[in-house]
Amino acid sequence: MNSSKMADDLIAQTSSRSIGGTIMEVALCSMIGMFALFGNVLVAFAVIRSPKLRTSTTTMFIHALAIADILTAVICAPITCAILASDDWINTHILCQIQGFAIFTLALMSIGTLALTAVNRFFRVAKPALYKRFFTKRNSWLLIGSMWLSVIGFYAGILASNSTHIRYEPSYAVCAIAHTLLQTLVEFVFVIIALITIVLCYTLVFVNIRKHQVSVVTSLLSGQHRNSNLSVEEIKISKLLFMTVLAFAVCWVPSLVIITMDRAATHTTPPRARTLLCTYLNYLSAALNPIIYGVMNRSFRAEYKRILLCRKTQVGTPQDSSKNARTLRNTAHAVVLLKRCATPVKNELEMTKQPCSPLAKQEVLESAASENVELLLVQSRSSSPCYGKAALSNSFPPSSSKQQ
Numbered sequence: 001m002n003s004s005k006m007a008d009d010l011i012a013q014t015s016s017r018s019i020g021g022t023i024m025e026v027a028l029c030s031m032i033g034m035f036a037l038f039g040n041v042l043v044a045f046a047v048i049r050s051p052k053l054r055t056s057t058t059t060m061f062i063h064a065l066a067i068a069d070i071l072t073a074v075i076c077a078p079i080t081c082a083i084l085a086s087d088d089w090i091n092t093h094i095l096c097q098i099q100g101f102a103i104f105t106l107a108l109m110s111i112g113t114l115a116l117t118a119v120n121r122f123f124r125v126a127k128p129a130l131y132k133r134f135f136t137k138r139n140s141w142l143l144i145g146s147m148w149l150s151v152i153g154f155y156a157g158i159l160a161s162n163s164t165h166i167r168y169e170p171s172y173a174v175c176a177i178a179h180t181l182l183q184t185l186v187e188f189v190f191v192i193i194a195l196i197t198i199v200l201c202y203t204l205v206f207v208n209i210r211k212h213q214v215s216v217v218t219s220l221l222s223g224q225h226r227n228s229n230l231s232v233e234e235i236k237i238s239k240l241l242f243m244t245v246l247a248f249a250v251c252w253v254p255s256l257v258i259i260t261m262d263r264a265a266t267h268t269t270p271p272r273a274r275t276l277l278c279t280y281l282n283y284l285s286a287a288l289n290p291i292i293y294g295v296m297n298r299s300f301r302a303e304y305k306r307i308l309l310c311r312k313t314q315v316g317t318p319q320d321s322s323k324n325a326r327t328l329r330n331t332a333h334a335v336v337l338l339k340r341c342a343t344p345v346k347n348e349l350e351m352t353k354q355p356c357s358p359l360a361k362q363e364v365l366e367s368a369a370s371e372n373v374e375l376l377l378v379q380s381r382s383s384s385p386c387y388g389k390a391a392l393s394n395s396f397p398p399s400s401s402k403q404q
Contacts, residue, residue: 025084025276029173032283033077039290040066040073046303053299057140058124058237061117062293064144065244068109069286075102076174077283083173090175091168100166100175105155107282108190112147114245115194118201121238126208158183171262171275202242209235240296244289251285254278 043066046053053059079099083090090096120140123131155177158164164180177183212235255278262270293300306312 036287037073040069096175122201247288251281
């Protein structure tokens, strides 16, 4: 009797909607779905087109997450928009079965992909030697594929065994698998393991990043050179991927709270605005990642611009090529100058021969690493004690010294 009363209340809430309210609900769902589809297609094309993005195994996990979000935008969001317009057709339609199977499957696939991405980041930052050995392209695709197939096989198995069924949830404007004890237990364990993995891996990642930053500052202050496998770009990527986890949590934690409240209060009808907020947040989680990538990563942002402006992807931009050439040229100049400083000048005009002081060498190295290298090299040469000696010795040919 309570269930029939709740069904009558839901029908009353749906039928009492105004035309303006219906248009607003459909427009909001359509806008979120289109943003999710457009943004994640942009991410997928950026990874495929850009050699810089394509060579990294981390972007393979980003690519996989984008594919899952594209499927959510293509399969689930349009059916919800149609339900919001009119739900008279949905109960007996095959689209209800498709959405019911896909909505939980894609959600768990996204959570699992985020967990695998966190593991990837941990090995890249904390265990670089093991990262190169285990996280090859082949192994990464095997990890992603096996996890996805496990999720698909679980839901396909419980539906094939007739232990549950797909039903229409009018308060959420979606079709979903009716929960059983086994399904709830497996989903709970899967989500808890994924969350523990994400929190633990990113905690260790940022602890190692903090240690790296402290050691870099210490070595700079002590004047020692320290080699490290952790670059600034890797640190930025780790922060970017952590932001995707935060965005996912911001969208899904309120949804889980709403669902838990509704299931606990079985004798009351949940407000339609609250349950629809849960559905909108689930779809919004698929639309936020492309924005995060574009805001926080220069490579993605540049590739977005090339795709939108229909430009070809360049392996090396003129700016990068000129910068690399300038770096090589200035390094060569610094090496030549250091050799001149370290080698005594053999010239009868120079009776006092002494190598350059360490201070002069340090000035040369600092000038070669600065942004305006050419200008600073000139200044370092002019201020170096051996500048006049090197220039004077080079002004005489070798034969003149022999003759004299």
